[in-house]
Amino acid sequence: MKAVICTLVFAAGCGGTKTDDCQKFADKSAPVLRGIAKEAGKELTKEHLATMVKTCREKGNAGDQAMFECVLGASGEAAVADCWEQGMKGYLDDTKGGGANRVSREQRDLERLGKNAKAYFAANGGYPEGSAGPTAECCKVSPHSCKPDPAVWTGVWKALDFSIDRTYHAQYSYEGTPTSFVAKALVNMDCDEDVLEVVVTGSVDASKAPIIETAVAGKD
Secondary structure, eight states: OHHHHHHHHHHHOOOOOSHHHHHHHHHHHHHHHHHHHHHTTOOOOHHHHHHHHHHHHHHGGGSOHHHHHHHHHOOSHHHHHHHHHHHSHHHHHHHHTOHHHHTHHHHHHHHHHHHHHHHHHHHHSSOOOEEEOOOOOGGGSTTTSBOOOGGGSOTHHHHTTOOOOSOBOEEEEEEEETTEEEEEEEEOTTOSSOOEEEEEEEEEOTTOOEEEEEEEEEOO
C-alpha cells in the first residue's frame, strides 16, 4: 500500500513549497485517499500520510501545481475528490478497478510495442533483432517506482519506437529475432510476493505474415 500512496503523491506532484501547505494538502486529501484505498482493499495509515507530507516537501514545485492549488482551495471533501479525479484521472481509473485494471496500463504498453513491432516487420521484413532490458526492478528504486528516463530506451527499444514517459512500476524486457520475439512486463505495484506478468509475442504464419499475441499470467 505504501508504494501505491507514493505513486499517488508523485503522480500528483505535490507542487507546494510551504511546509504548512504540504500538511494541509495531505490533511484535506486524506478522506479521499482513504476511499481509494478502501476500494482497493487496503488501508491508509498515518505512515502513508507522513510519507505524503515528506514527499511533498522534498519535491517542491516539480509536480502538478494546478492540482495542488486546487486541493488547497477546495471547500469540502467532494471538491477535493474532484481535484484528484481531474488531476489523476488515468491513475485513479486503474486503481479503482483493482489488480486486473491496474495492469491494463502495462498491457497497453506492450500492445503498443506489439503494434510497433508489426510496423517494423512490414517496413523491414522482420522483427527487430536483439535484446533490450530487463529494465530496473522498480521495487528496488526509491520510492518503489521508476521515473521516466530517455537513457533507458535506446538500442532495440528505439528501433521499436518504445519508451515509458511516466512514472512506472514494471520491469520491461525484449528478446527478438527477425521471425519471432518475446516482450515482457513484470508488474508489482505493492512490492510484495505477487507479480503479474504481461507477455506479448511475435511470430510468423505459413505465409510469413506477422502474428502478434498477448497473454497475462499471475496476479498483483
